[in-house]
Structure formats: C-alpha cells, structure tokens
Amino acid sequence: MSKTEVIILGTLHGLHKDHKKYSYEDIFDLVTFYNPDVLGVEIRKEDMNQPLEYLSEFYPYEMIELKSRFNHSMEVYGFDFLGHDLIDKLIPNNYFENHKKTLLEKQFEHDNDVVQAKTLFDIINQTRLDLIMDYNAQSINNGMYDLISNIYYKQMKFLFENTVYRELSDFYASRDHRIAQNIIEIIQANPNKRMVFVMGIDHRAYTIDAIKTFFKESIYLLPVINLKD
Numbered sequence: 001m002s003k004t005e006v007i008i009l010g011t012l013h014g015l016h017k018d019h020k021k022y023s024y025e026d027i028f029d030l031v032t033f034y035n036p037d038v039l040g041v042e043i044r045k046e047d048m049n050q051p052l053e054y055l056s057e058f059y060p061y062e063m064i065e066l067k068s069r070f071n072h073s074m075e076v077y078g079f080d081f082l083g084h085d086l087i088d089k090l091i092p093n094n095y096f097e098n099h100k101k102t103l104l105e106k107q108f109e110h111d112n113d114v115v116q117a118k119t120l121f122d123i124i125n126q127t128r129l130d131l132i133m134d135y136n137a138q139s140i141n142n143g144m145y146d147l148i149s150n151i152y153y154k155q156m157k158f159l160f161e162n163t164v165y166r167e168l169s170d171f172y173a174s175r176d177h178r179i180a181q182n183i184i185e186i187i188q189a190n191p192n193k194r195m196v197f198v199m200g201i202d203h204r205a206y207t208i209d210a211i212k213t214f215f216k217e218s219i220y221l222l223p224v225i226n227l228k229d
Contacts, residue, residue, distance in 0.1 A: 004219040005194040006187060007034055008208055010141050010201030012132055013060040021136040021228070027062050028069060029227055030137060031196055036074060038190050040183060040197035041066050043078040046088060058091050066198060077186050079197065081178035083171075104168050117159045124152045132201065138226035146205035179203055180210035187211070187219065 009030060016024045031039060041063045047055065048067070055064045059080075067076050082091070083099075096102055108114060131145045153172060160169045183197055199207065211221065 002192045004187060004190070004192055004215075005222055006211065006219055007036070007194075007196045007222045007224065008141075008204055008211075009137070009196060009198045009224055010145070010204040011060070011062055011198055012140075013062070013200055015132070016062060019133070021134065022132075022140060024062055024065070026137055026227070027198065028066065030224070031066065031070060031198070033225075033227060034194065034196050034222075036196040037193035038186065038195040039066065039070050039074050039076045040079045040186055040195065040199075041076060042080045042179075042199045042203075043067065044080045044082060044086070044091075045078040045182075046086070046090065048076070048078040050090070054090075057093075058096075060200070063198065075190075079179055079182040079186060079199075081175050081182065083175075101168060101171050104165055108165055108168070114159075114163075114165075117156075120155060120159070121152070124148060124155070128152065136226045136228060138224055140201065141204070141224035145201060146208070149202055149205050176203055176206040177210075180207045183207060184211065184214050187215070 009027070011027055012019065012022065016022060016027065043055065043059050043063050047058070052064065052068075055067075067078075070076055086095075108118075128145060128148050131148065132140050153169070157169045157173070160166045179199065180203075186197075187195060197207070208221065211219070
C-alpha cells in the first residue's frame with residue numbers, strides 16, 4: 001500500500017514579486033512538478049467559492065492563482081483561519097482595518113515603553129529577512145527559517161505575557177493551531193495520496209511540528225527541492 005506524502009511549501013506573499021530566486025512562477029512550477037492529488041492553499045474554506053474581486057481583497061496573490069490554475073487538475077482545499085468570529089461567515093469590508101489585532105499592532109509600533117521587545121524583534125526580523133531575500137525555495141524551506149521563526153514567536157509570547165499585547169501572541173498562536181488542525185483533517189480525509197500545502201512561511205514550522213506529532217511515522221514529509229540551477 002502506498003504511503004501518504006506531504007509537502008509543506010512556505011511562501012513569501014508580496015515579496016515574491018521582485019524576488020530574484022523565488023518568484024511566483026517558482027511556486028507554481030513546484031506544484032506542477034510535485035503533481036499532487038491534493039493542493040491546500042491559505043484561503044479559508046468558507047471563501048473558496050467566492051469571486052476573484054472578493055478573494056483579491058483578503059488573500060495573497062499566489063494563493064488565489066494556485067486555486068485558479070490547479071482546481072481543474074487536482075482537489076484544492078482551503079485551510080486558513082482568521083478568527084472564531086468569522087467561522088461560517090464571509091469577511092466584511094474593512095474587517096482587518098478595525099480588527100483588534102491590527103489596532104494592537106499599530107499601538108505596539110508607537111509604544112515607547114516596549115523598547116526592549118522592539119529591539120529584540122528587530123534583530124530577529126532582520127535575521128529572518130536575511131534568510132529569505134537572497135535564497136531559493138529549497139533554502140528558504142530547509143528548516144533554518146523555521147528555527148528562527150519559532151524563536152521569534154516564543155519570545156513574543158514571553159515578552160507579551162503580562163501586557164496588553166498578549167492578545168496579539170494569543171491570536172497568532174490560535175491561528176497557527178487552527179491552520180495545522182485544518183491541514184491534519186485534510187490529510188486524514190485523503191489517505192495514501194500526495195498532498196502539497198502552500199502557506200505563508202511563518203506558519204510552516206508550527207504546521208510541520210503538529211503533523212509530525214499527530215501522524216508520527218505514518219506519512220512521509222517530503223522536502224522542498226530547487227528546480228533551478
């Protein structure tokens with residue numbers, strides 16, 4: 001009996017536009033190369049049948065394009081999660097502009113009482129940026145960025161624990177958890193198939209850890225390769 005194969009492909013959203021080594025087309029070429037039975041994209045399942053105008057308002061270009069390009073040649077699932085208040089609902093206009101998460105992010109940016117946290121985050125973010133801006137899909141998805149990303153979110157949880165910004169770290173953690181759970185459910189529903197899940201690179205580390213913990217040795221996690229010389 002064949003074994004379930006899973007590829008977790010991290011993307012950079014808008015940074016692909018001018019990226020010399022990891023373009024939008026590189027993403028699409030990788031999916032074509034892997035030729036999966038199932039493709040998962042970072043779009044909520046509630047929104048998968050919405051028109052282009054709606055999707056373009058709320059989702060990264062590569063996710064929308066993946067859905068459009070491959071939905072006739074393979075099963076395409078949406079696995080994103082944006083909050084409990086949106087379950088089984090469409091996203092309202094200007095939803096994110098007034099979302100508590102957005103307001104807290106802006107407040108943190110202008111808060112002069114959290115200099116230590118800002119300095120640490122700036123250092124980690126520069127390290128993360130250095131790991132993605134001059135590297136190809138294989139290098140970006142080889143686990144090094146995942147390691148730094150884990151450090152970033154663990155430090156955020158620690159530094160925000162007793163502050164007004166705890167809601168931010170709680171939101172990020174909750175979203176990662178729900179994304180991983182949605183993907184696990186898709187894998188369970190499609191045994192012995194090859195699946196590619198495409199997501200923002202920050203979600204990759206948590207998702208891989210969750211999949212390994214849940215499935216242990218019962219599936220193959222395949223590496224991301226480089227198609228270019």
